[in-house]
Amino acid sequence: xxxxxxxxxxxxxxxxxxxxxxxxxxxxxxxxxxxxxxxxxxxxxxxxxxxxxxxxxxxxxxxxxxxxxxxxxxxxxxxxxxxxxxxxxxxxxxxxxxxxxxxxxxxxxxxxxxxxxxxxxxxxxxxxxxxxxxxxxxxxxxxxxxxxxxxxxxxxxxxxxxxxxxxxxxxxxxxxxxxxxxxxxxxxxxxxxxxxxxxxxxxxxxxxxxxxxxxxxxxxxxxxxxxxxxxxxxxxxxx
Ligand SMILES: C[S@@+](CC[C@H](N)C(=O)[O-])C[C@H]1O[C@@H](n2cnc3c(N)ncnc32)[C@H](O)[C@@H]1O
Numbered sequence: 001x002x003x004x005x006x007x008x009x010x011x012x013x014x015x016x017x018x019x020x021x022x023x024x025x026x027x028x029x030x031x032x033x034x035x036x037x038x039x040x041x042x043x044x045x046x047x048x049x050x051x052x053x054x055x056x057x058x059x060x061x062x063x064x065x066x067x068x069x070x071x072x073x074x075x076x077x078x079x080x081x082x083x084x085x086x087x088x089x090x091x092x093x094x095x096x097x098x099x100x101x102x103x104x105x106x107x108x109x110x111x112x113x114x115x116x117x118x119x120x121x122x123x124x125x126x127x128x129x130x131x132x133x134x135x136x137x138x139x140x141x142x143x144x145x146x147x148x149x150x151x152x153x154x155x156x157x158x159x160x161x162x163x164x165x166x167x168x169x170x171x172x173x174x175x176x177x178x179x180x181x182x183x184x185x186x187x188x189x190x191x192x193x194x195x196x197x198x199x200x201x202x203x204x205x206x207x208x209x210x211x212x213x214x215x216x217x218x219x220x221x222x223x224x225x226x227x228x229x230x231x232x233x234x235x236x237x238x239x
Contacts, residue, residue: 005194006132008108012082014130014194019060019085034062034158037229038125041156042066044222044233049150050120055079056109056139056155057127060089064102067123075101080109110138117148128157128208129198136208144215147236153217154233159204161227170228174199205230 004010042063051074055063058079067074079102081087087106094102105112122143131139143153161167174196209221209232219234 005198006130006135008082008110011130012084012108015059015081015083016085018195019083019089033225033228034126037156037158037224037231038063039066040224040229041123041125041154041231041233042070044156044220044231045070045121045123045154046152046233046235048121048152049148052076053078053119053121053123053151054114054146056122056124056143057081057130058090058104059083059086059127061093061102063123063125064093068101077102078105078114079103080105080107080112080114082106082108110135110142114142114146116145119146120148120151122147122151122153122155124155126157128155128205129195129202133207137211140208140211140215140217143212144217144236147217149236149239152233152235153212154231155205155208156224156229156231157202157205158199159202159223159227159230160200161225162204164226164228166226171200205232208232 048071051071053074055061055067055077058081061079064077064079067077079090081090081104084106087104090104094104128136128139147153161170164170178196204223204227206221209219212219212232212234217234217236219232222231222233223229224231
């Protein structure tokens with residue numbers, strides 16, 4: 001039976017089952033690169049006009065320490081994630097990262113009714129790959145709608161480094177080594193291996209860069225470490 005791996009209910013199940021080991025997996029399998037890329041995503045965020053914003057597909061809140069380090073006065077941050085497992089772990093972290101700065105909405109971000117012009121910034125780390133092109137279009141429209149004029153955004157995702165001579169090695173890592181680590185060390189279902197499938201199907205963030213531009217935002221597209229991750233960042237023009 002074929003399954004739709006982009007169905008929000010399916011994605012929620014994947015992350016609910018992964019949530020217990022997500023932090024360790026993310027670190028081990030990227031050899032620390034995910035932390036570096038989260039930091040680079042925060043560094044790419046143009047100075048927001050005010051302190052409040054959204055962390056979309058927030059997971060366990062991995063980006064918050066970087067955000068709070070660069071902007072100590074930031075808040076409230078509203079984190080949005082569909083997975084109750086990731087949400088539960090995020091709540092544990094809130095106590096360590098100044099709970100009063102951060103609120104959490106457990107919802108499908110594309111079905112949520114975040115108000116218009118309600119955010120000074122939007123950030124998102126590694127939340128793009130589980131969306132298909134149609135969902136990316138809806139996400140781009142959502143970001144353009146919720147940002148205040150002058151508001152800024154930055155998003156980063158693991159990507160396919162097309163044209164890089166070490167790409168075959170990188171794909172071997174994603175498609176063969178990650179599933180092996182998962183089987184031998186993490187004893188999950190096939191869920192972590194699926195994260196590799198999402199990453200290779202995603203390609204890179206150039207598609208969503210175009211969609212954000214079509215929504216009227218100013219967008220910079222950047223490659224990180226030979227294109228193993230790509231990011232989009234920019235602003236909603238002042239009215
Ligand atoms: C790879 S994790 C990234 C988590 C975190 N931002 C990080 O830097 O590690 C992707 C997250 O996106 C969430 N997600 C996927 N689809 C979603 C949707 N439609 N609405 C809200 N969250 C979603 C998943 O539950 C998961 O926690």
